[in-house]
Amino acid sequence: MDPVVPGLATRARATRRHRRRPGRPGFRRSGRAAPITLTRGEVCIRTPTSRIRPAVVRGALAIIRDETGAVLMVQKSYKDGAFGLPGGCADGDEAPHSACAREVREETGLIITPGRLLAVDYVPRNEATGATEGLNLVYDLGTVPSDTKVVLPEAAPGEQPELIGYRFVLLHQLGDVAGAHTERRIRAAVALLEDPSLHPAYLVEGRSVQADAP
Numbered sequence: 001m002d003p004v005v006p007g008l009a010t011r012a013r014a015t016r017r018h019r020r021r022p023g024r025p026g027f028r029r030s031g032r033a034a035p036i037t038l039t040r041g042e043v044c045i046r047t048p049t050s051r052i053r054p055a056v057v058r059g060a061l062a063i064i065r066d067e068t069g070a071v072l073m074v075q076k077s078y079k080d081g082a083f084g085l086p087g088g089c090a091d092g093d094e095a096p097h098s099a100c101a102r103e104v105r106e107e108t109g110l111i112i113t114p115g116r117l118l119a120v121d122y123v124p125r126n127e128a129t130g131a132t133e134g135l136n137l138v139y140d141l142g143t144v145p146s147d148t149k150v151v152l153p154e155a156a157p158g159e160q161p162e163l164i165g166y167r168f169v170l171l172h173q174l175g176d177v178a179g180a181h182t183e184r185r186i187r188a189a190v191a192l193l194e195d196p197s198l199h200p201a202y203l204v205e206g207r208s209v210q211a212d213a214p
Helices: 098-110 171-177 180-194
Strands: 057-065 070-074 087-089 117-123 134-143 165-167 201-204
Touching: 057 117, 057 180, 070 098, 087 098, 087 134, 098 134, 117 180, 134 180, 165 171, 171 180, 180 201
Parallel strands: 057 134, 117 201
Antiparallel strands: 057 070, 057 087, 070 165, 117 134
């Protein structure tokens, strides 16, 4: 069943303050608790003064498609213009599906209730790149008209915008706009939409793996 899409025409323009994501330039550590830094995947990072940091980093990402099957992607200023799925970090004591709805609202202005969980993508810690261990949960947020207007968030005063564009991307175009990890993750998630009999995918850096039996 498609997720409920209440108030699709209702949009909220958000100003995202100190919501830096992986690899964004100009991020500085302070004397307080160190922020989470992820250089791969879609999990955002927080400054030490922002919302409560969970013990385990949990990313909540959205698959939103149009009538042609193209996937909505947002362009990130801090990743050399690469595109990724809308979404970001769940805060401490925030359920991932709630975080997904919140992040989609903040990044696109769309108010959509997340539906089925499509994939769980594990990102291991990588000392060479500074990547922090975490999980990305990918949800189905249904289908919207291809002419849906997306409202990107305004930058906080004195900061560069976090997102600089968006587009609906067909699967065969993913390699032109997104990294290999992101492309693998999206393809795995969309495969479940095309075959509802499949169980949510378990991924490691976007690659499907077989979980070890207990």
